[in-house]
Amino acid sequence: MNRTEKEVLVGELNRTLSETAIVVVTRQSGLTVAEVSDLRAKMRKAGARYKVTKNRLARLALKGTQFEQLDALFTGPTAISTSADPVAVAKVAVDFAKANDKLTIVGGAFGNQMLDVDGIKNLATLPSLDELRGKIVGLLQAPATKLAGVVQAPAAQLARVLNAKAQQG
Template sequence: MNRAEKSQAVEELNSTFQDAAVVVVTRNLGLTVAASTDLRSQMRDAGASYKVAKNRLARIALDGTDYAPLSDLLTGPTALATSTDPVAAAKVAIDFAKTNDKLEIVGGAMGSTLLDADGIKALASMPSLDELRGTLIGLIQAPATKIARVVKEPSAKLARVFHAYGEKEAA
């Protein structure tokens, strides 16, 4: 890499860190190309990204962002998973690490909060932003459904009572 390519890589990483809600640092311990490609596609499907970057360039890109404390975790063969959804990158990384022992979760950060590997696992166990939105919409719609049922129920009971009297009279 020449100097211009390095400065461009630093700018891209810096803009990624500015936009990210969570950054997960992983260590690759001999991950094959096929496994790495599979992990990248899983990240893309979840709305996250997975990037292998030189540690020195990543440290420079981290300066001036909320994720600056992550620079201590960047040792050895590392890669960075980022997403705007606070849970997506962590969830995919943890699920992939369960099936592939060559990927190790080192830690990460959510905003200025530094997380260790256990913190990333706890973050991955939380529902995603889309799941939370679905739950919230369900909770908002539930009272309306219950009100409609309550309003409709007395007339249904009344109709059943009239029907029962009608059958009694007919018998």
């Protein structure tokens, strides 16, 4: 990789880090191409990205972003996962690390907040943005449904009384 290619890679990584909400740093040792492809596919499905990084280039890309404090985590064979949804990326990383001991979560950051391994695991237990949106929609629809039922109840009772009178007569 020549100098120009490295500069382009650092610029792209810096742009990605500037636009993301969370970064999860992982250490991978011995992952096969198929396993990495599987992890990337799971990340994409969750709306996240997974990228194997060269430590020196990643450190350069961190400069000027809110994730500069992650510099010390880039030792050994590392990769980063990024996403706008903090819970989704944490869930995929934690679930994959549980199933595959070749991937280890090192730490990460959510905005300016550094997260250790336990912080990432705790984040993975929270409901995702989509789950929260679904709950909010359900809560908003519930009162309307109850109101419609209450409004319709007297008319339905009147109809039943009239029907009963018609049956008697």
